Amino acid sequence: MTPQRESLQQYLASRRKLVDETLDRELTAPATAPQSIHEAMRYAVLGGGKRIRPVMAMAAAEACGAAIEPLLKAFAALELIHTYSLVHDDLPALDNDDLRRGRKTTHVVFGEALGILTGDALLTEAFVWMAAPIAGIDAARQLRALRQVAVAVDSKGMIGGQVADIESERAQERSADGEMLMRQLEFIHENKTGKLLTAAAVFGGILAGASDQKLAALHRYGHATGLAFQIVDDLLDVEGSSAALGKTAGKDVAQGKLTYPSLIGVERAREEAARLLQVAVDNADMIAGPLNYLADIARYICERRS
């Protein structure tokens, strides 16, 4: 008898719980010397969050027929990478944010030096976790999975997207060339958030031993889901701010924020998000496993309401 299929909400809640338990168990105990950095690492990581990247990796692995229990530490490593990027983005020299998810940011609590070193430590720990022996997993497969995550977050990936974002915000003069702006915006979104999401889906697939055909489908799924996620984010910003704050898309552009609605209009941005969601769903459906929540997750991510 196959187990009854959980609802998406049950699935997400149970998988997040597994991620949270793994993070809490595997992060170094705060009493380990030097205590300050281990306290800071736990503070940064254990402050809540949707754990979307590990959950996406799990969903991909399960869709490809893998048992996720031996893979939990590797999946949780993706959350360490995501958290490191947030800790460094929040620093005074970058976005200078004092609050995240309603809590003080890491450098505000522990000081700027430890903020920098905590990000470094989380990134390093992610590789320790991804390289830790996994029962029943071939080393060549594991090395390949780790490598594509590293490539996704390097200077041509996530970090490159962050650099482009900073430089786009700071540019005092901007070309009026709409096509160039669109390429710039796509570069930022594809790299800053898209590549790690895509790598998460592919990571789960590789560790599950999926065929190259399925891995290609997971890549297209992750890419489309990541971009759709960003467009929906932009739309929520515009709609939320238009209603609540009276800000207009034109003002956003004047303030130096590149968004899809400001570049191509709300209507076309909605159409583009819908098109990308369909690409994600079509590719999710190519993974024919019995436990496939990938399409549901893409819909969930793209159909958020503010």
Added chain:
Amino acid sequence: MTPQRESLQQYLASRRKLVDETLDRELTAPATAPQSIHEAMRYAVLGGGKRIRPVMAMAAAEACGAAIEPLLKAFAALELIHTYSLVHDDLPALDNDDLRRGRKTTHVVFGEALGILTGDALLTEAFVWMAAPIAGIDAARQLRALRQVAVAVDSKGMIGGQVADIESERAQERSADGEMLMRQLEFIHENKTGKLLTAAAVFGGILAGASDQKLAALHRYGHATGLAFQIVDDLLDVEGSSAALGKTAGKDVAQGKLTYPSLIGVERAREEAARLLQVAVDNADMIAGPLNYLADIARYICERRS
């Protein structure tokens, strides 16, 4: 006919040249988008340096009988990790250094945001290089080699040493307990510089397929060499500053700098360095390969004169 043995100076020069060529070839071209980060990465890495860590990994691999050509990119990754640690250490929130090796530091040239992100990118790139396929190397061996480097530079390794160093410098009050101070100093040295040096030697050995017995010898060799290196550094500081600046060991302590000579005296520090060098040489001699420069390298490192 066996090739004639080069002098140590010839050996070091030829191996450094291989590292420099590999770094120049493998670092992303500066014209790649975003240009600023790729320019900054090259600026930080290609500014000279002894390349001790890659050279030590090479010497270990050669002593264990490996051909180093296919391993160059992996060895060069160790220099990326060393450089990332320097770029972040130089930041205003940490040591706030404007100059290194006579050149402006990375954040001074490219700004603080890019200084942080360049360090992040170098660390990430190191894992991309260490995980890149190597002809003729078994994936399990490569994963093990990568993992022990990651562990060496994590929050319980190199980063932990940096945290302890910052906290020791900043401590306003210090215990007069000599044994506790000694443990603190050893923690800093073993972790901040010792662990990556040790990991470099073991990295070369693992990639060369060395036996567990030889790997243990390489570990003891790297550990002893790293600690001896630090004590010699401390001695040069004291002797250099005593002659040139009239600073005394007592002043160093008052200024918050822990050193071996200030804690145990110049004479005992010299004895300890000599003892450690002997441990390094004894362990180097356990690797019975025909091309073994490990003992010479340890002597070279420990017999520097200011």
